[in-house]
Amino acid sequence: MSKNASPVNGGAMPSAVLTISNLTDEQTGRLNRDVYQALVRREALRTFGSTAPRYLRQAAKLYRDHVAQQLTAWRQRHGLAVSTSLVSAYGRPQEGCAPFNLLRRKTMTSLNDARLALSASVSPDDRLPTFAEVTGFDAASAWARLTPEQQTFVGELAVRFAVVGGRLNYQHDDFTITESREIEHLESQALTDFIDKTEPLWADLYGWRTN
Known part of the structure; x- marks a missing residue:
């Protein structure tokens, strides 16, 4: 062998x-x-x-x-x-x-x-989603397939990324360079957490468990 x-x-x-x-x-x-x-x-x-x-x-x-x-x-x-x-x-x-x-x-x-x-x-x-599944993804239907607990989990991750990650898109002259860098780090971490922690839910979001 x-x-x-x-x-x-x-x-x-x-x-x-x-x-x-x-x-x-x-x-x-x-x-x-x-x-x-x-x-x-x-x-x-x-x-x-x-x-x-x-x-x-x-x-x-x-x-x-x-x-x-x-x-x-x-x-x-x-x-x-x-x-x-x-x-x-x-x-x-x-x-x-x-x-x-x-x-x-x-x-x-x-x-x-x-x-x-x-x-x-x-x-x-x-599984990995096919091209057709990605381009035809229906977010509303996917959200409805999640349990209330899963919706809360995903929602908190999304809110964190939207609020923390979006801050530097607006006026922030009052921030020091160090403060801006810290927010950039928080934004990067929020995006990473959002992607990494929702990925295990793909089977539910795409409906693979029921199809």
Whole structure:
């Protein structure tokens, strides 16, 4: 066993070891969810020293493209259709070939399908929102999905950032340089707290727990 291959859950070596090549099941072509989650958690621990949701999401970014590539490779090995493209920096498309933008669109559709399948297979707390989810985010609906306690928690963070963070946007000639720097620090801390402490609520805000 190589030093990069380790058991998923410790102890005896299972059939699927922690390697990128084992992200997909060779028999079915489906995502090996246990391997994927274990690789993400290991990366979060190695890079950030924590498996908090925000760090799991950061670590997951490393493996999402790997999953899409592995799914595409599996289809190729089993003789299934895969959209590909030949990129050329110059010249016109040859006769009988589709324009590059059309070929690229077909290829990316294949990869996006793989990413959508991946999002559906991971737990709500480990998911990352897709482009469509981010651009179509409905704040009013998301707020309604939160419990009263969660709304209070988020509201206090938002008020702190809005009030403390917005002060230097207005006249502050009466502040000394030291005082201005201190408020800048408080503004930065308020923004960091707002982002970091609301991120674990993404599963509730996006409605992943109920979908």
